[in-house]
Amino acid sequence: MATIQTQTSPNLEINPHAFSRQQLVYVWLAGVYITSLLLANIVGVKMFAFQTTWWPLEDGLLMHTMGMLPFPITFLLTDLLNEYYGKKAARRVAYIAFSMAALAWVLIWVSRALPTHEGIPGTATKDAFEIIFGGASLMYLASIVAFLCGTLIDIVLFGVFKRLTRGRFVWLRATGSTVISQLFDSLIISLLFFYVFQLLEGNNPNLRDAINIAFTGYVLKFLIAVAMTPGIYLGRYILQRSFGLKPIRLPGMTV
Template sequence: MPPTQTDIWIPDRRAKLYLWLSGVFITCLILANVLGVKLFRFDLNLPLLGHIKVEHTTGMLTFPVTFLLTDLLNEYYGKKGARRVTFIAFAMGALAFIFIWISRQFPILEGIPGTADEKSYELIFGAAALMYIASLIAFLLGSLLDIFLFAVFKRATGGRMVWLRATGSTVISQLFDSFIVTFLFFWAIPLVLNQDKATLGFVFATALTGYILKFFIAVGLTPFIYLGRWLIRTQLGIQPLPVAKS
């Protein structure tokens, strides 16, 4: 008897969870790149570090979610499963960029209430193009490093100390991510396009302040890693993968 549609649709809970985690992860990546055109700034007074001016893009609003999902994907689906989602997310981000670029080539119909004029549309999506490219590249490299380090820490601790592999892999990989995206957007890409570029001092300062914010976010998310594991275990009955031997 041939299988019915119900029989072949999402065979088990682990596969369903993978789809949900992947879908939210990809959505957050695309949102981060679209929202990244807006910059924000606020001041922080931190113990030991003193007064810090934080300047970054609003694209980092989705970072806490992607940090958490990366760790859960690593924990329950291993390096291969996490890498697969990373490459799919990168491809979907590139696809979104292509369609955004195509939409900018269409002649605009002016004078319709509630719609953007040419200048406003280009201001948002045109200005976001370079940031989009820089963010995608930094995301891919940073995520692959995160996945690698997570596996290294998990193997080195024999599967113990969840906080170490979750937080440790994130704070290290995001150091690279922060400097890569800032360097590409403010210096390397403008250099290639023969545009005005920022000074390396500005690049370093901007990347550092952005990383400090990401660092505290990553540390603050540690309890949510344990909460996510608890919910998946108690509500879905799914256990993390055992420690890989190699």
């Protein structure tokens, strides 16, 4: 405990390490954000596919990486952080998340390089470890680069829409910024992993396949972003009613 002096309390004791409720919310949002990004990159090596009668590409085969499951959580949290803590705070979390993801990528690379001791039940063989993390390594790198580019674009667009609408139409700035920024995210990750990195490894990738996967990813992200629009309102309700947060006001805002 520390003792400070004020006009009303000459000997007020405070805990110098205590966080306010608003600061704790920021820490928790950042933690969930980083976890979602890391998990999306780790499971992204697996592909899913569904045969449909309505999908226009690949004879109706809808396919993408499993990173599509946890990654949309970052859409919602980016908007909430931007709305209640400002663009600098949102960028800070994005940079921290990118740094932690890059650190994880380095540690995975080191783990692959270390000699493997096999034969102990419950542990992975070298081949099994390589199958998962060897392929994930390049996907991971492409994913975090695309993530940072897309997120920074999202943060800028969110502020632009907020100023243009003078703080009104929450759904427009939340959904609009996401659907535009994720176009860049989808193109970057697909072109890097499915085309550029494959060329660098001496393979003969098909640019059309890379673009098809980017298109599939973007359509899925678009649909998810629209479906998650009620989530921004629920998040606003919880943050305002339960934790007393108020949206950041920009010059010219009327609400």
